[in-house]
Structure formats: structure tokens, C-alpha cells
Amino acid sequence: MTEFGLIDSIARMCETLPANGWEGIGDDCAVLPLGDEALVVSADMLAEGVHFLRHAAAAREIGRKSLAVNLSVVAAMGARPGATVLSLSLPQDAMDGWIEEFMAGYTELSAEHGVALVGGDTTASAAGITVNVTVFGRTPLANIKRRSAAVAGDIVAVAGRLGASGAGLRDILNGECDTPAAHAHMNPEAQIDEGIWLGGRAEVHAMMDVSDGVASDIRHIMERSGVGADIELEKVPADADLRTALCAGEDYKLLLTVAADGFAAVAAGFETRFGRPLYPIGSTTADAGVLRWLRDGRPTAEEFRGFVHY
Amino acid sequence: MTEFGLIDSIARMCETLPANGWEGIGDDCAVLPLGDEALVVSADMLAEGVHFLRHAAAAREIGRKSLAVNLSVVAAMGARPGATVLSLSLPQDAMDGWIEEFMAGYTELSAEHGVALVGGDTTASAAGITVNVTVFGRTPLANIKRRSAAVAGDIVAVAGRLGASGAGLRDILNGECDTPAAHAHMNPEAQIDEGIWLGGRAEVHAMMDVSDGVASDIRHIMERSGVGADIELEKVPADADLRTALCAGEDYKLLLTVAADGFAAVAAGFETRFGRPLYPIGSTTADAGVLRWLRDGRPTAEEFRGFVHY
Numbered sequence: 042m043t044e045f046g047l048i049d050s051i052a053r054m055c056e057t058l059p060a061n062g063w064e065g066i067g068d069d070c071a072v073l074p075l076g077d078e079a080l081v082v083s084a085d086m087l088a089e090g091v092h093f094l095r096h097a098a099a100a101r102e103i104g105r106k107s108l109a110v111n112l113s114v115v116a117a118m119g120a121r122p123g124a125t126v127l128s129l130s131l132p133q134d135a136m137d138g139w140i141e142e143f144m145a146g147y148t149e150l151s152a153e154h155g156v157a158l159v160g161g162d163t164t165a166s167a168a169g170i171t172v173n174v175t176v177f178g179r180t181p182l183a184n185i186k187r188r189s190a191a192v193a194g195d196i197v198a199v200a201g202r203l204g205a206s207g208a209g210l211r212d213i214l215n216g217e218c219d220t221p222a223a224h225a226h227m228n229p230e231a232q233i234d235e236g237i238w239l240g241g242r243a244e245v246h247a248m249m250d251v252s253d254g255v256a257s258d259i260r261h262i263m264e265r266s267g268v269g270a271d272i273e274l275e276k277v278p279a280d281a282d283l284r285t286a287l288c289a290g291e292d293y294k295l296l297l298t299v300a301a302d303g304f305a306a307v308a309a310g311f312e313t314r315f316g317r318p319l320y321p322i323g324s325t326t327a328d329a330g331v332l333r334w335l336r337d338g339r340p341t342a343e344e345f346r347g348f349v350h351y
Numbered sequence: 352m353t354e355f356g357l358i359d360s361i362a363r364m365c366e367t368l369p370a371n372g373w374e375g376i377g378d379d380c381a382v383l384p385l386g387d388e389a390l391v392v393s394a395d396m397l398a399e400g401v402h403f404l405r406h407a408a409a410a411r412e413i414g415r416k417s418l419a420v421n422l423s424v425v426a427a428m429g430a431r432p433g434a435t436v437l438s439l440s441l442p443q444d445a446m447d448g449w450i451e452e453f454m455a456g457y458t459e460l461s462a463e464h465g466v467a468l469v470g471g472d473t474t475a476s477a478a479g480i481t482v483n484v485t486v487f488g489r490t491p492l493a494n495i496k497r498r499s500a501a502v503a504g505d506i507v508a509v510a511g512r513l514g515a516s517g518a519g520l521r522d523i524l525n526g527e528c529d530t531p532a533a534h535a536h537m538n539p540e541a542q543i544d545e546g547i548w549l550g551g552r553a554e555v556h557a558m559m560d561v562s563d564g565v566a567s568d569i570r571h572i573m574e575r576s577g578v579g580a581d582i583e584l585e586k587v588p589a590d591a592d593l594r595t596a597l598c599a600g601e602d603y604k605l606l607l608t609v610a611a612d613g614f615a616a617v618a619a620g621f622e623t624r625f626g627r628p629l630y631p632i633g634s635t636t637a638d639a640g641v642l643r644w645l646r647d648g649r650p651t652a653e654e655f656r657g658f659v660h661y
Contacts, residue, residue, distance in 0.1 A: 043446075044473050044474075044475070047441075047446070047450060047473050048473060050451075050454070051437075051454060051468070051471070051473075054454055054458045054468070055467070055468045055469075057458065057462065058458065058461050058462055058465075058466070058467050058468055059465050059466075059467055060467050060469075061433040061434055061465070061466070061467045062433075063433075063434050063467050063469040064469075065434075065467060065468065065469035065470060066468070066469065066470055066471075070470070071434075071436065071469035071470040073434075073469075073487075075385055080390070082436060082469070082470060082485075082487075083436075083470060084436045084437075084438045084470060084471055084472050084483070084485060085438075085472050086438040086439070086440055086472045086473075086474050086481070086483060087474070088440045088474055088475070088476050088477060088481070089477065089478075090476075090477030090478065091440075091474060091475050091476065091477055092474070123371040123372075123373075124371055124373050124375075124381075124383075126381065126392060126393075126394045126485060127361075127394075128394045128395075128396040128483045129396070130396050130398045130401075130481050131357075136353075136357070140357060141360075144360070144361060144364055148364045148367065148368065151368050152367065152368055155368075155369050155371070156368070156369075156371070157365070157368050157369055157370050157371045157373050157375060158361070158364070158365045158368055158375065158376070159365075159370075159373040159374075159375035159376065159381035159392070160375060160376055160380070160381040160392060160393060160394060161361070161376070161394055162394050162395050162396045162483075163354050163357050163358060163361075163396075164354075164396050164397070164398055164401060164402070165354070165398065165401050166398050166400075166401065166479075166481075167398060167399065167400025167401055167479060168400065168478035168479045169476075169477060169478045169479065171396070171398070171440050171476075171481040171483075173394070173396060173438045173472075173481075173483035175392075175394060175436060175485040177383075177392075
């Protein structure tokens with residue numbers, strides 16, 4: 042079974058259970074409406090040897106990154122992250138030194154974003170470190186941005202440049218851990234203020250963060266919204282080769298769709314607020330499930346696929 | 352560093368962060384007050400080779416147990432469990448067969464208690480299965496039972512018999528996986544209805560669930576409440592030898608303190624509602640931090656200590 046096969050199978054099992062007021066699996070976060078407000082929740086698990094190598098990354102950076110990727114999904118719902126719960130499975134040789142540095146990085150980034158740490162669990166591990174972060178955010182219910190809210194004819198946009206993280210991973214695997222790209226890979230900056238701001242704009246329809254690459258993640262919006270997408274390759278803001286920018290993932294930039302007649306106003310407001318552009322990279326179409334890569338407005342035979350976990 | 356040393360160190364770090372409205376580390380669950388209501392949250396991580404052995408336990412039982420221990424901590428706050436988020440780190444050889452059975456057990460127990468599954472994460476693992484469950488419960492804020500609420504002179508009680516789980520673990524380690532005690536170890540029953548009912552009784556002061564053994568867990572109530580405790584050994588409702596009943600843990604029965612002048616009414620109501628007794632096993636004292644084991648009302652030299660994770 043593949044990871045996506047497993048997720049589908051779990052999602053089908055969930056449908057047999059009561060919802061108890063929650064909007065569950067299928068978006069960046071689960072959503073619990075509480076009157077006019079909403080609580081959003083997500084979890085992310087990192088495993089040594091899969092998401093990080095102990096010898097290749099400083100524990101402090103892993104601590105920061107473990108939190109950053111979780112703050113990112115809350116912002117991608119248009120919500121403000123408020124608290125996390127942290128679970129750690131630790132082999133004996135991580136109990137001195139490694140864990141102090143990890144916690145220093147985690148606490149440091151929590152403080153930078155004013156996020157509480159409200160609980161968790163620690164346990165011994167027979168093999169390797171595993172980290173699980175559960176994150177909580179709150180926002181007015183009307184500001185919640187779902188993957189399912191794109192409509193045909195929307196502008197597809199990204200809120201930052203792509204590819205540095207993928208190029209950095211390649212550097213690290215080549216033993217070059219001190220390059221700017223390697224630094225970007227180990228220190229992703231969640232677009233928290235951007236997500237909250239975009240959450241307040243009604244012109245923004247669907248939103249998510251780019252964890253597996255636009256080539257993979259745009260398909261989640263397409264599937265959940267029942268639309269297709271045309272991506273214009275020359276518009277992709279790439280800080281690496283185009284394939285790395287679209288496929289490598291872990292850039293944690295926001296990917297969104299915006300009503301076509303509202304895009305200019307949102308983009309202008311975004312640039313005024315953040316001093317950086319919102320990048321239009323294509324549009325959604327009525328051809329449900331059809332993803333086309335365009336050059337000079339015409340489909341190319343090039344194919345891009347995002348990161349697959351298994 | 353020991354696990355408790357690590358937890359203390361993390362708790363100190365947390366104090367430097369904003370609370371954002373949450374009551375955080377120090378109880379079975381974190382509590383987020385929402386008007387007259389409260390949301391409670393807890394997380395529990397299980398690691399292969401530490402919490403379970405793949406060859407010794409059916410995946411379906413591990414799925415049920417992963418959930419049961421989380422439902423138990425919500426009930427121990429006096430709250431009703433409503434939803435969980437599940438993270439799984441899975442080696443390739445668990446992707447066929449094992450994970451389906453695990454999910455069947457998890458879903459089965461979710462359905463039995465009407466609990467939603469609203470999100471999660473799945474990832475590859477380089478070594479061993481790790482499971483993290485985050486659980487959510489809701490209750491009127493006034494019903495929340497904290498470890499810190501015991502006062503000197505309370506009756507200390509347990510809401511069920513102790514020791515079967517510890518005896519069962521011994522059976523399993525001896526290769527006898529089919530005994531009633533082994534079954535009790537692998538299929539703990541969270542006292543959910545009991546916890547919710549006790550949450551509604553103002554005479555109940557402090558409450559928690561027994562995961563590490565009364566000998567260890569009573570110390571958490573003592574520390575958080577600034578009291579001591581006298582435990583009368585002949586009153587402990589033991590389904591195994593006394594040492595196993597007090598020290599082995601994983602019985603997931605509720606441990607609580609009750610105002611002395613209200614105990615008779617609570618115990619009578621409990622027995623009427625559940626057809627089983629509430630067992631008084633001692634009392635809290637004003638000697639903060641002093642735990643005494645009594646026989647015939649007099650201190651003994653016997654010493655009991657609960658499960659230590661590291």
C-alpha cells in the first residue's frame with residue numbers, strides 16, 4: 042500500500058464514524074466551528090532517517106523546523122497558530138545534548154511567534170528519534186480557507202519564491218551543509234502573517250501550503266474543488282531549476298486561488314503589506330482533474346510530478 | 352537525563368512562553384476554556400519495542416489500546432472524548448496487513464465510544480512503528496477535575512480493581528498471551544462513563560488515571576496539590592499481588608480524591624449508577640510530599656514505587 046492509498050483508506054474509515062461537529066480529513070487542518078470562531082488542528086510526524094539525519098542537521102534546526110512546518114499549515118487555513126502539543130520518542134543516546142538543543146530551537150521559534158506549548162508526551166525509543174507536533178490555531182470562521190473552495194476561472198498564485206529548499210536538500214546530500222540553499226532547507230519560514238492576512242480577504246478562495254511541491258499540491262486543490270488547472274511555466278518564481286522549484290517540495294510557501302476579478306486588488310494589497318509580490322502562475326479550469334503545463338500559452342509535453350513519500 | 356527530568360525541563364521552558372488562554376503542562380490534559388465550556392487535549396506516543404512487540408500482540412489490539420489510553424486521560428479530566436488525530440510512522444513491512452488490522456481496531460473502538468477521527472499524518476519509518484494519538488474532549492468548565500485540586504483530609508479512592516494489567520504483562524513476557532490477565536493488559540477499558548459521571552460531582556476534588564501505578568501516580572496529585580497521602584494497604588482492591596497492583600501500571604482505572612464528608616454519597620451514587628464500588632484506599636494529609644503505606648492504621652517499612660520510563 043502507498044502512503045496516499047493508506048490516507049484514502051483511513052479517510053473512508055473515518056466516514057463511518059460520527060463527526061461530532063468537526064470538519065475532518067481532507068484539508069491542511071481539521072476544523073471545529075465554535076460559534077463565529079473556528080479552532081483548527083493539524084499534526085505532523087518527523088522520523089529520523091526519513092525527514093532528517095542526525096549527523097547532517099543541528100538539533101536546534103530540527104527543533105525549529107518541526108514547529109515551522111506546523112505553523113505553516115495553520116496559516117494556510119487563514120488562522121493564527123496559538124499552541125502546540127509535542128510528543129518525542131527518544132533513544133538513550135539522544136537524552137543528553139541532542140534533546141536540549143532540539144528543545145532550545147523549538148522554544149525559540151515558539152517565542153518568536155508567540156505560540157504556547159501546552160502538553161505532550163515523551164517516551165523511550167528502541168530505534169531512532171520520532172517527533173510529533175500537534176498544532177492549534179484560531180480564527181473567525183468566515184476567514185477559514187479550504188482546499189475545496191477553488192472555482193473554475195480563479196487565478197492560481199504562490200505567495201513566495203520556490204525551489205530553494207529542494208536545491209538545499211541536494212546540497213546537503215552532497216555534503217555541502219553551509220550553502221544559502223541548505224540553510225533555506227533547514228530553516229523554512231512559515232508564511233504566518235501572510236496566511237492570516239490572506240484569510241481576511243474574501244477574494245481568496247482555496248489555500249494550502251506547498252510541502253510536496255506545487256506539481257503535487259495543486260492536485261489536492263483540483264481534487265477537492267472539482268476543477269482543473271493550467272500552470273504557465275514561465276511565470277513560476279523559481280530560485281532553482283524549474284523541476285526542483287515545482288517538484289522538490291518543502292518550500293512551505295502558500296499556494297492559493299483567487300477570484301479573477303479580485304486578483305489585482307489582493308496582489309496590490311499583499312505587496313503593500315509585505316513588500317513582496319503575490320505571484321500569479323496560472324488559472325483553474327472547468328476540466329476537472331486535468332492539469333496542463335503551458336509555455337507561451339500552449340500545452341507542453343513536459344511532465345512534472347511532486348514528492349511521493351513511499 | 353531521565354524522562355521526568357526531561358518533562359520538568361520542558362515544563363520550565365513552557366513557562367517562558369505565552370499561555371494564549373490555555374492551562375498547559377502538569378495535568379492529564381491541557382485545558383482551553385471557551386466560555387462556560389472547556390476543550391481538553393492530550394497526546395500519547397507508543398513506540399514498537401517499548402510499548403508493544405509486533406510478534407507478541409495482534410495489530411488490532413494495538414489499535415484499540417492506542418486509542419483506549421487516550422480516551423482514559425480525557426475521562427480522567429471529567430470530560431467526554433469527542434475526536435482524535437492519529438499520526439503513524441510505518442516501516443515498509445508494516446504497510447501491508449499490519450496497518451489494516453491496526454486501523455480496524457482503532458476504528459472499532461472509536462465507533463464503540465462515538466469518537467471522530469479528524470486528521471493525522473502518515474510517514475515512512477527507517478526503524479520501527481511509532482504511533483501518536485492526540486485526543487480532544489469537551490465538558491462544562493465547572494466539571495474539569497485537575498490533579499491540583501486535592502485538599503488535606505480528602506478520601507483517596509480508585510474507581511476499579513488494580514493489578515490485572517501488570518500480571519498480564521508478566522504472562523505475555525513469559526510467552527503466555529492467552530490468559531485473562533494478558534487479555535486485560537492488551538485490552539484496557541477506559542473508565543469513560545465513570546470519568547464523566549465523577550466530573551459532574553462537586554465532592555470529587557482531584558482526579559487522574561492510573562497509567563504508571565498508584566505508587567507513582569498518587570505522587571503527581573500530592574505534588575500538584577501540595578498534600579501528603581496515607582495509603583492503607585489492606586484496602587487496595589488487588590487482582591494480583593499487592594506490589595503488582597500498586598507498581599505495575601497500565602490499569603487505566605481512575606484515581607481520585609473526594610471531600611471526606613461527601614464520600615459516602617458519591618460512593619453510593621457510583622455504585623447505583625455502575626453496579627460496582629468506588630474503593631477508598633486512604634486519605635490525603637497536610638504533610639506535603641510525604642507518602643506513607645499503612646497496615647492496620649500504622650506505617651510500615653514497605654516501600655512501593657511505580658513504573659519509571661527510563
